Amino acid sequence: MHTEQGHRELEHTADWALEVWASDLAALLAESARGMYGLMGVVLADGRRQRRQLELAAADRESLLVDFLAELLYLAESEGLAFDSLELEAADGRLAARLEGAPIQSHTKDIKAVTYHRLEVCDTERGLLTRIVFDV
Amino acid sequence: MVELKDLRRISDHEWEIPTSVRADMRVPVRVFASRALLEAIGGDSSLEQAVNATTLPGVIGRVLVMPDVHQGYGFPIGGVAATELPHGVISPGAIGYDINCGVRLLASNVRFADVEGSIGDLASALDAACPSGVGTGGRLKLDERELERVCREGGEWARRRGYGTESDVARTEEGGVLAGADFATISHRARDRGRTQVGTLGAGNHFIEVEVVDEVFDAAAARVMGLEEGLLTVLIHCGSRGFGHQVCTDYVKSFQSAVERYRIRLPDRELVCAPLDSPEGQAYQAAMRCAANYAFANRQLLAHDARGAFAEALRGRTREPHLHQVYDIAHNMGKTEEHVFDGVRRRVCVHRKGATRAFGPGFEDLPPEYRAIGQPVLVPGSMGTASWVLVGTEGSMERSLGSCCHGAGRTMSRSRAKRTIHGGTLRQELEARGIRVRAGSLPGLAEEAPAAYKDVDAVVDAVEAAGIARKVARLRPVAVVKG
Numbered sequence: 001m002h003t004e005q006g007h008r009e010l011e012h013t014a015d016w017a018l019e020v021w022a023s024d025l026a027a028l029l030a031e032s033a034r035g036m037y038g039l040m041g042v043v044l045a046d047g048r049r050q051r052r053q054l055e056l057a058a059a060d061r062e063s064l065l066v067d068f069l070a071e072l073l074y075l076a077e078s079e080g081l082a083f084d085s086l087e088l089e090a091a092d093g094r095l096a097a098r099l100e101g102a103p104i105q106s107h108t109k110d111i112k113a114v115t116y117h118r119l120e121v122c123d124t125e126r127g128l129l130t131r132i133v134f135d136v
Numbered sequence: 137m138v139e140l141k142d143l144r145r146i147s148d149h150e151w152e153i154p155t156s157v158r159a160d161m162r163v164p165v166r167v168f169a170s171r172a173l174l175e176a177i178g179g180d181s182s183l184e185q186a187v188n189a190t191t192l193p194g195v196i197g198r199v200l201v202m203p204d205v206h207q208g209y210g211f212p213i214g215g216v217a218a219t220e221l222p223h224g225v226i227s228p229g230a231i232g233y234d235i236n237c238g239v240r241l242l243a244s245n246v247r248f249a250d251v252e253g254s255i256g257d258l259a260s261a262l263d264a265a266c267p268s269g270v271g272t273g274g275r276l277k278l279d280e281r282e283l284e285r286v287c288r289e290g291g292e293w294a295r296r297r298g299y300g301t302e303s304d305v306a307r308t309e310e311g312g313v314l315a316g317a318d319f320a321t322i323s324h325r326a327r328d329r330g331r332t333q334v335g336t337l338g339a340g341n342h343f344i345e346v347e348v349v350d351e352v353f354d355a356a357a358a359r360v361m362g363l364e365e366g367l368l369t370v371l372i373h374c375g376s377r378g379f380g381h382q383v384c385t386d387y388v389k390s391f392q393s394a395v396e397r398y399r400i401r402l403p404d405r406e407l408v409c410a411p412l413d414s415p416e417g418q419a420y421q422a423a424m425r426c427a428a429n430y431a432f433a434n435r436q437l438l439a440h441d442a443r444g445a446f447a448e449a450l451r452g453r454t455r456e457p458h459l460h461q462v463y464d465i466a467h468n469m470g471k472t473e474e475h476v477f478d479g480v481r482r483r484v485c486v487h488r489k490g491a492t493r494a495f496g497p498g499f500e501d502l503p504p505e506y507r508a509i510g511q512p513v514l515v516p517g518s519m520g521t522a523s524w525v526l527v528g529t530e531g532s533m534e535r536s537l538g539s540c541c542h543g544a545g546r547t548m549s550r551s552r553a554k555r556t557i558h559g560g561t562l563r564q565e566l567e568a569r570g571i572r573v574r575a576g577s578l579p580g581l582a583e584e585a586p587a588a589y590k591d592v593d594a595v596v597d598a599v600e601a602a603g604i605a606r607k608v609a610r611l612r613p614v615a616v617v618k619g
């Protein structure tokens with residue numbers, strides 16, 4: 001990890017996995033979303049910007065992460081939208097997200113689901129680290 | 137960490153991980169594999185995931201591992217686990233997000249040799265007729281009432297609307313419909329996703345292939361199935377699409393708190409579960425059956441479209457082309473079945489994830505014509521390699537809970553396949569071998585390259601040597617359609 005915030009793809013035999021790191025939970029969720037859109041090969045259309053707001057609550061950080069990414073997958077499939085501006089506030093098991101993006105012009109891969117497989121949001125010296133396995 | 141040295145040899149094709157390997161194991165793990173395949177299996181986390189599966193409350197007998205196993209999420213792909221009714225658990229993650237992902241084989245009366253020059257046209261016709269690719273919706277837009285009927289009636293829904301025959305439905309696992317589906321257990325989100333995706337192939341490892349019957353190993357069984365050397369067949373691989381993915385997502389989420397309520401401790405949160413007789417367990421089973429029936433209907437619609445394309449592409453080039461169904465089989469499913477454990481017959485929920493049912497001869501659930509030969513087992517190989525038709529045996533009932541392998545099994549990660557294999561080059565190689573390719577995405581094609589998978593012939597040799605299936609016919613691909 002060379003930067004404060006980032007993600008990289010990990011080897012996984014059948015599915016896709018991402019390692020994501022950031023300074024705090026809100027940044028980790030936003031970076032995870034960017035990583036997921038990257039895996040999907042999402043290209044946004046030019047034109048009218050779209051905004052959405054989400055409020056989520058979950059029992060723990062891992063569930064909040066899964067729920068947030070699952071929401072984004074649903075919005076991608078049901079409304080054809082993806083977001084490149086993610087303003088998030090996360091604390092005490094709650095997430096408030098202000099999302100801005102555009103219709104998806106194209107994408108190369110479908111993700112079936114965000115899994116809990118060995119999912120753990122770990123505290124590190126520099127912030128938080130997680131590994132997410134996606135079913136594809 | 138489970139290592140190969142932890143395995144005890146039972147025979148050349150059976151290995152056991154005893155309960156002494158980890159303190160939380162409730163039952164042993166039994167692996168069906170040759171030594172060579174076992175070494176490939178040891179290269180990822182499959183065996184550890186199988187050991188994790190032995191911690192499910194109510195698990196009975198052994199957790200089984202097929203030779204095509206590879207690591208998945210929570211439960212290995214190629215794993216089988218039975219939990220006892222009524223108090224054992226059901227785990228959505230041990231069935232998978234693509235509920236009732238499965239394979240359907242249609243066999244024709246057309247000789248490859250008579251239409252060899254038309255296979256490219258046939259591939260194009262199948263590609264045009266069968267909606268495929270990322271995010272693709274189908275031609276049908278179901279309202280809520282119709283979606284509910286799909287969930288309740290499965291393949292029969294499609295037949296009633298003119299998309300199939302009585303023989304198709306009879307030659308589908310469970311007659312194409314699982315009883316006990318309850319639409320009230322389906323979320324609005326799953327309903328929303330389900331309305332537009334029925335009759336679509338999707339992307340990823342899903343495909344439609346045209347194959348030639350290359351060699352027959354059991355002439356009597358092949359005759360019953362209508363398989364003859366040199367004839368064309370069509371193989372369809374897909375599942376319950378976004379509908380099933382959402383059902384599993386919903387219940388994996390809600391079961392996170394169910395495990396707290398039932399005080400179930402697990403080594404992996406993806407294995408979350410609830411007792412079969414609990415309200416949560418009952419709701420998931422009813423929802424899973426809706427998704428399973430959706431998948432049966434989905435493959436029936438695709439079979440209908442494939443028949444139209446087959447007839448259109450080959451009409452006038454051969455005698456009246458026709459496709460009849462050989463069988464349709466699930467490989468991601470939880471089923472209530474009866475099996476014998478230590479001489480006692482018990483009702484269990486058999487979780488099969490990346491594993492098929494493989495009932496031996498004599499079972500009343502099979503169509504009458506198949507009762508003497510056993511249930512057809514369809515094992516698609518990796519793209520461009522052989523696929524197999526097998527039958528279940530008495531041995532599968534005794535040793536593998538009437539289960540068998542589901543494919544070749546991956547050995548290479550998708551990211552490595554993308555890095556090391558060029559989709560365009562792969563397509564050229566396949567075309568040079570006489571395999572016509574219609575693919576929506578070249579990187580997607582590269583991920584599914586044969587080099588990323590085990591040798592399906594070795595997998596099939598292993599299940600036959602272990603006595604849990606018998607070879608009927610090998611199929612050779614001549615066209616591949618992928619999203």
